[in-house]
Amino acid sequence: MMGAVSLIGGGPGPADLLTVRAARRLAQADVVCFDRLGPTEELRELSPHAELIDVGKLPGYHRVPQEAINALLIDHARAGRQVARLKGGDPFVFGRGGEEVNALTAAGISVEIIPGISSxxxxxxxxxxxxxxxxxxxxxxxxxxxxxxxxxxxxxxxxxxxxxxxxxxxxxxxxxxxxxxxxxxxxxxxxxxxxxxxxxxxxxxxxxxxxxxxxxxxxxxxxxxxxxxxxxxxxxxxxxxxxxxxxxxxxxxxxxxxxxxxxxxxxxxxx
Missing domain, CATH: 3.30.950.10 (Tetrapyrrole methylase, C-terminal domain)
Structure with a gap:
């Protein structure tokens, strides 16, 4: 059975600035692929049963290239998992959210977009x-x-x-x-x-x-x-x-x- 991906805006950092829907999807996730900004310190509490994968970028250094992130999301969803893609701020404000949506929809993966508070x-x-x-x-x-x-x-x-x-x-x-x-x-x-x-x-x-x-x-x-x-x-x-x-x-x-x-x-x- 095919899984799905929730593209989540994590807001500016504190977990209590997540939307209710974002917190719900994180709690339901089997896998969370997260960036370095956003509510990363509370992530284990937000997603107690999920596999946590750090794909965050540093200034001038992308240790996990965007193409590899896209492939990771697709592979986990095709394996039947509920995937949360957690970004800082809002996923469509300089967050490359559109690129990930394009890759996922081209692969036939269902995507839910959850906005976040932009920094x-x-x-x-x-x-x-x-x-x-x-x-x-x-x-x-x-x-x-x-x-x-x-x-x-x-x-x-x-x-x-x-x-x-x-x-x-x-x-x-x-x-x-x-x-x-x-x-x-x-x-x-x-x-x-x-x-x-x-x-x-x-x-x-x-x-x-x-x-x-x-x-x-x-x-x-x-x-x-x-x-x-x-x-x-x-x-x-x-x-x-x-x-x-x-x-x-x-x-x-x-x-x-x-x-x-x-x-x-x-x-x-x-x-």
């Missing part, structure tokens, strides 16, 4: 940065920094009145920022880097766009990280307090002279 929205939100807000920004644009943007792309992005969110962008940060500045985006535009979203070591670095690369280097910012460029970054102090009355309104971060504000919320893992 593009949730990680900035976790530190009080909304990607849109009336009177500040009515659009947001999400881009992948995995491959350097072209000059035409950078010119287009610099001309948009939008919040720019960059995923997988630390390796190309200098290229992206230089291009935005070169094509006319104001050097004073507020920007932020949120590292290791929703983990105990989460950290936020903020600076004007002109100083972001220098500040990231000084603080040793590294992947995984979400980069936000836009006026919404300035709204952070008041909204952190509004999100949780137990948290103090942030004071200036003396360790980061270019950063205008920083949150100090150790109970939420925000530094």
């Amino acid at each position: 593009a929205i949730s990680v900035p939100q976790s530190v009080g940065i909304p990607v849109t807000h009336r009177g500040i920004s009515h659009t947001f644009t999400v881009m992948s920094g995995h491959v350097p943007a072209s000059e035409d792309q950078l010119r287009h992005l610099a001309g948009l009145d939008t919040t720019l969110v960059v995923l997988m962008g630390m390796g190309t940060l200098g290229h992206t920022i230089a291009g935005l500045l070169r094509h006319g985006l104001s050097p004073d535009t507020p920007a932020a880097i949120i590292e290791r979203g929703f983990r105990a070591s989460q950290r936020t670095t903020r600076a004007p766009l002109r100083d972001l690369v220098l500040e990231a280097h000084r603080r040793g910012c590294a992947s995984p990280a979400v980069i936000v460029v836009g006026e919404v970054v300035h709204a952070m102090p008041q909204w952190v307090a509004a999100m949780d009355p137990q948290l103090p309104v942030p004071e200036p971060d003396l360790d980061c002279q270019m950063t205008q504000h920083a949150t100090h919320a150790s109970a939420r893992g925000i530094v």
Whole structure:
């Protein structure tokens, strides 16, 4: 009997940010093929009877090529197993979910797609940065920094009145920022880097766009990280307090002279 595959968005990390349907499919799975981001620490509890297979990619190193992941999913489903393919965030936001759906459907495998909360929205939100807000920004644009943007792309992005969110962008940060500045985006535009979203070591670095690369280097910012460029970054102090009355309104971060504000919320893992 043929099995099936559930393509699951694991959200930004914590298991309690999974959808109910995602948690149900993980509990029912015979096999879970999982990436390095998402609720991996709780995976044994979420899938107590499943075989767990780590197919996660590291920056610049894909130890299990995409073609091999596709073949693995197909082989397990053809063996009659219920397969959960667990990805961080949402499977269709730079997650290669479409490639896996194409391979599975071409092989005659039934696929269920379960959306997840994208880190593009949730990680900035976790530190009080909304990607849109009336009177500040009515659009947001999400881009992948995995491959350097072209000059035409950078010119287009610099001309948009939008919040720019960059995923997988630390390796190309200098290229992206230089291009935005070169094509006319104001050097004073507020920007932020949120590292290791929703983990105990989460950290936020903020600076004007002109100083972001220098500040990231000084603080040793590294992947995984979400980069936000836009006026919404300035709204952070008041909204952190509004999100949780137990948290103090942030004071200036003396360790980061270019950063205008920083949150100090150790109970939420925000530094």
